[in-house]
Amino acid sequence: MKLDSQVPGGPLETKWDRHRFELKLVNPANKRKFEVIVVGTGLAGASASATLAELGYRVKTFCIQDSARRAHSIAAQGGINAAKNYPGDGDSIWRLFYDTVKGGDFRAREANVYRLAQVSTLIIDQCVAQGVPFAREYGGLLANRSFGGAQVSRTFYARGQTGQQLLLGAYSAMMRQVHAGRVEMFPRRELVDLVLVDGQARGIVVRNLVTGKMESHAAHGVILATGGYGNIYFLSTNGMSGNVSATWRAHKKGALFANPSFTQIHPTCIPVHGTYQSKLTLMSESLRNDGRVWVPKNSADPRPANEIPEEDRNYFLEFKYPSFGNLVPRDVASRNVKEVCDLGMGVGATKYAVYLDLSDAIRRDGVEVIGKKYGNLFQMYEKITGQSPYNVPMMIYPAVHYTMGGLWVDYNLMSTIPGLFVLGEANFSDHGANRLGASALMQGLADGYFIIPYTIGGYFAGTKIQEVKADHPAFRDAIASASGFIDKLLSIKGSRTPADFHRELGRIMWEYVGMSRSEEGLLKAKEMILKLREEFWQNLRVPGSAEDYNQALERANRVADYLEFAELMVEDALGREESCGCPFNVAFQTEDHEALRRDESCSYVAAWEFGGNGRPATLHQEPLVFEYVKPATRSYK
DSSP: OOOOOOOSSSGGHHHHHHHHHHSSSOHHHHHTTOEEEOOOOOOOOOOOOHHHHTTTTTEEEEEESGGGGGSSGOOOSSOEEEEOTTTTOOOOOHHHHHHHHHHTTOOOOOOHHHHHHHHHHHHHHHHTTTTTOBOOOTTTTBBOOOTTTSSSSOOOOTTTOOHHHHHHHHHHHHHHHHTTEEEEEEEEEEEEEEETTTTTTEEEEEEETTTOEEEEEEEEEEOOOOOOGGGGGGGSOOOTTOOOOOHHHHHHHOOOOOTTTTTTEEEOOOOOOOTOOOOOBOGGGGGGGGGGGESSSSSOOOGGGGGGGGEEEOOHHHHOTTTGGGOOOOHHHHHHHHHHHHHTTTOSSSSSEEEEEEEHHHHHHHHHHHHHHHHHHHHHHHHHHHOOOTSSSSOOOOOOOEEEEEEOOOOSSBOTTTTTEEEEGGGGGTTTTTTOOHHHHHHHIIIIIIHHHHHHHHHHHHSOOOOOOOTTTHHHHHHHHHHHHHHHHHOOOOOOOOHHHHHHHHHHHHHSSEEEEOHHHHHHHHHHHHHHHHHHHHBBBOSSSSSOOHHHHHHHHHHHHHHHHHHHHHHHHOOOSSSSOOOTTTTOOOOOOOOOOOHHHHHHEEEEOOOTTSSSEEEEEEEESSSOOOOOOOOOO
């Protein structure tokens, strides 16, 4: 299989404008003849649904939650990047492009990243028009703050709830179309299979999570905007309903999966505090604008943090990276936090935490100013830990947060299955091996509002698509296959719960396929995952039936996919013979223990083709060519 990225020719700055002009168009009267399925109602899915319906397409939108407003985008805190240069501190589209390529450790496609930077300025205007309450300066201009990996302030924000406010904007736009009859909403549905007819994506089969009923839905094109797979680690900052199943089922139908081992560890999360904890809570990266990360110089120092004087504190990020200090990118900060804790210098009961201290900012700016910036984050921290960040430093430790890998897509955001488009975190396209903070919201809205409306139209106008109804034999076969899979899960009658298997898989993945990796550990993980999967199919217990609301069955369905996907993650990590982004391969590091990238052999997108049950996947490579940004050793010192 030869991968064709469909990147247009010409200068980087004009590629997208020229491509939009050259795409074939569907005239307004004909748009209503086309039906589009959108799976997911986060920022990417909701914005795509709203915009496509506004254009005249008939849209069916599906979400796993009871309300589209509960998509995980609502949990994003710190902000959204855009190259508007409101502070006048030297930002530009080119600088955002450069920072994103560099921050992704030179493992992203240049043309996609430049388009993202171009579109970023439009997103802010769109959201302001929708009434998103971005923070403003005294004079009325929208405020900006800094995020990791950049030396300019380009992050627009709404206190510590930016994702919620942006999602409400996209949700409102989508619900307007629901009211107009152009979007049909299907909540509490989970995709169980993608349906192909004549090699094209022509619909989906979903399970109604309340009734257990299987439903068939046909369309002319399918959009997956189902988020990432960070929950494979069991403990992550993701909502519990997040999973890999939609993209994994599409992968098994022929969509290549790109860079599955590229996962992001966020440095500022509340540390693990209990054996039966089900998820972790993020403290926004925006706190590193005013917060200082430190540990005591003497690891045995018994004094409370507030009683340790400046001369006895180790501000290790500021010391090691003077140019960026506490605002180094997430991968760099996470590795350094882990390193000081592994050396026994951590704090708290487990010693796997460091301080994130805002006391200097509170003394400088006052409680009221800091409260306006971060008040809801402080409340969240106090509610979980019982300690107020106004009085004592926060304690933080890295945790799984985002996944840069996803289904391979071309410049049009179409997968290797014609008619299957993939948006937001579900695709691989923009962030390389490490996403810069505040860029996830940017990508989701760029894909949904400003890219897919053009590219899906080009597909419809340039492709012969036969009429297919939901009673086509391909849908009946998909329902039979999905029902058989569920019956198999219910019939095992073992002794271990799906959550128990998920928790054990998470421990394996965090230990051997987490921040620090080695060939020995990855091979051990591969063996352990295989044994765990064998036990899963022999000793799983799912109570209840398939004909009602059954959360244990939901979890079992997703864990079964995770157990297959985990093996592909390990395989991809074994082939990535370098340290790139957050994953740190101990065999590839510099003399001062920084990540060692190997551009001569690893400058490619790893796109995996499903080989069939029990057979190895096939690797395809898309070479990465850098015409405008020369790959170099990332330095934030």
